Amino acid sequence: MKKTLAIGIAIALVIATVFGGIYFLIWKGPQEVITTTTATTVQTFNAGYDLFKRMGKDAYQALQFEPKVTIGGETVYGPATQITEIATASKDFSHTYTYEVSWGGSTKRLELKGDFTAKAGFPVDASFMMEISEDGSKVTLHHKEPELLSSELKKLYVLKDEDGWWNKLQPKERESAQNELLRRARERALDADLKATATKNLLERLQPLQEKYSFTTESQVLP
Numbered sequence: 001m002k003k004t005l006a007i008g009i010a011i012a013l014v015i016a017t018v019f020g021g022i023y024f025l026i027w028k029g030p031q032e033v034i035t036t037t038t039a040t041t042v043q044t045f046n047a048g049y050d051l052f053k054r055m056g057k058d059a060y061q062a063l064q065f066e067p068k069v070t071i072g073g074e075t076v077y078g079p080a081t082q083i084t085e086i087a088t089a090s091k092d093f094s095h096t097y098t099y100e101v102s103w104g105g106s107t108k109r110l111e112l113k114g115d116f117t118a119k120a121g122f123p124v125d126a127s128f129m130m131e132i133s134e135d136g137s138k139v140t141l142h143h144k145e146p147e148l149l150s151s152e153l154k155k156l157y158v159l160k161d162e163d164g165w166w167n168k169l170q171p172k173e174r175e176s177a178q179n180e181l182l183r184r185a186r187e188r189a190l191d192a193d194l195k196a197t198a199t200k201n202l203l204e205r206l207q208p209l210q211e212k213y214s215f216t217t218e219s220q221v222l223p
Contacts, residue, residue, distance in 0.1 A: 047134065052069060052132055054213060055209055058209055062205045065124055067130045072133075084123065088197075089197040089201050092115065093115075096159070097112050098112075101173075103164070103167050106166050108163050112159065115153075116152060116154060118148060120190055120195065120197075127144060129142040130142075137216065138217070142220050143221065146199060148189055148190035151185055
């Protein structure tokens with residue numbers, strides 16, 4: 001009788017242990033894991049959101065506009081800006097163009113030179129985005145390729161203005177030559193160096209904030 005009772009108690013203990021383990025694995029364990037994981041995720045997200053709250057106005061003043069802001073793939077702000085483009089680089093350059101027509105041994109020639117100032121920057125639309133990492137350690141600016149925003153003629157020089165013996169330069173030809181000078185100068189204005197400078201200067205606007213709020217920055221060009 002005593003032996004049978006001992007066996008029964010042992011079996012009951014085994015069953016209780018098994019079912020206790022199953023309870024922990026099936027219910028209690030996952031609940032604790034879920035709670036811990038959720039708390040960690042929220043805490044990490046809050047670190048990124050805290051950076052956004054602390055540097056928000058400073059970032060807008062540095063960039064000179066208000067972009068859309070995301071944290072962990074979630075949009076938390078904007079965009080609220082009304083501007084459509086932002087200039088971040090400029091350069092001065094000169095360009096020449098020669099118009100020449102020969103007929104019957106007679107040549108007319110018009111050579112023009114222009115001093116220009118080119119400005120490059122970025123279109124500001126819904127695609128321009130400031131992404132803050134969930135832990136607040138990195139800020140990524142997503143933007144399109146730099147574009148030529150303007151190529152302004154500052155001064156025009158007439159280097160040569162020569163009529164032929166019987167084919168004279170006409171007002172329409174002079175106007176056409178000047179337009180061609182402007183067109184070719186615009187094509188030349190946006191080179192690799194100006195593009196690189198535009199992107200570099202964009203990131204440098206956030207440099208003072210990197211030291212103040214302890215984050216790194218990078219740039220990603222949208223496809």
